[in-house]
Amino acid sequence: MKIGVLALQGAVAEHLSMMERAGAEAVPVKRTDELADLDGLIIPGGESTTIGKLIRTYGFTEPLRSFSQERRPIFGTCAGLIILAKEIAGQADTHLGLMDIRAARNAFGRQRESFETDLAVKGIDDPIRAVFIRAPLIEQVGEGVEVLATHREDIVAAREEHLLAASFHPELTEDHRLHVYFADMVRQYRA
Template identity: 65%
Template sequence: MKIGVLALQGAVAEHMRMIEMLGEEAVAIKKVEQLDDIEGIIIPGGESTTIGKLIKKYGFDSALIEFSNKKKPIFGTCAGLIILAKEINGTKDIHLGLMDVKVERNAFGRQRESFETDLEIKGVAEDFRAVFIRAPYIMEVKNDVEVLSVFDDKIVAARQGHLLGVAFHPELTLDPRLHHYFLDMIKEYRR
């Protein structure tokens, strides 16, 4: 399988390493046309406002919505979760508006409040090491969104059909289980 990582800003190389660790081909996506050649895409962490502006500037906004409409899986991590969300607390600006969740940005504090913790993630692991850096969290889920993990009474991982969003950085560990879960989602939607 060919899995894309949106390469506009953020932890691109780290996500690509995880995909390759699992034996699949990773592609850095820098042009809209490349979306035709992949079966799923990861929107990495970084700075959500910057990523959002670059998505719009390079035409990825409508292209990623079309990608999603074809039921091709999308995995958003940290800022990628904010990019996927239908609602961002305190602002009318949304980026893709695909996942029926409301998110709070920088919900665990600034850079110096970054931390790691073990999470139970439904269908993935009972002990997944999660790295939180200026992380958001999901305030509300609607319709058919399934909560996969909660930390400190805050939703930090959820899935809605072919969309997966997490508030942390799974690519900053050497644990490929969450990326493996995403690859299984792609296989499920290929059928």
């Protein structure tokens, strides 16, 4: 099982390490041709406007949409969630527009309002540690989207078939269970 981490900006090394711990071969992805032999892909946190611009600059938009059309799993964390969203609150444009969610950018405030908390996630036995840094939230989900986690009534993790999104940074903790969850999604795709 080979999982890529889109290596244009953000916490790439941390996601690579977590996926290795989750039992996958993990590789950084800097060129579109590297998508061909992947079973799954992570779009990491960072700055969504910058990542979106780099996706367009390096010609990733259509290859990533094709990757998703093939039902290959994609996991977006923090800014990656915004990249996946079909709608972004207060913006006319989206990035990839793949997941039937409306994302709100910086919903938990600025950098100084960043926080950590224990979070119950559907499908994972015990709460996981979640790191929120200028995090988005999911304001609305479409019919086929399953809410996996909430924080104070706000949706912070969701899944739609082969797409997984989290408002927080699971890669910045010692807990790799959300990466194991994603690896299981990839195994199901391969089967």
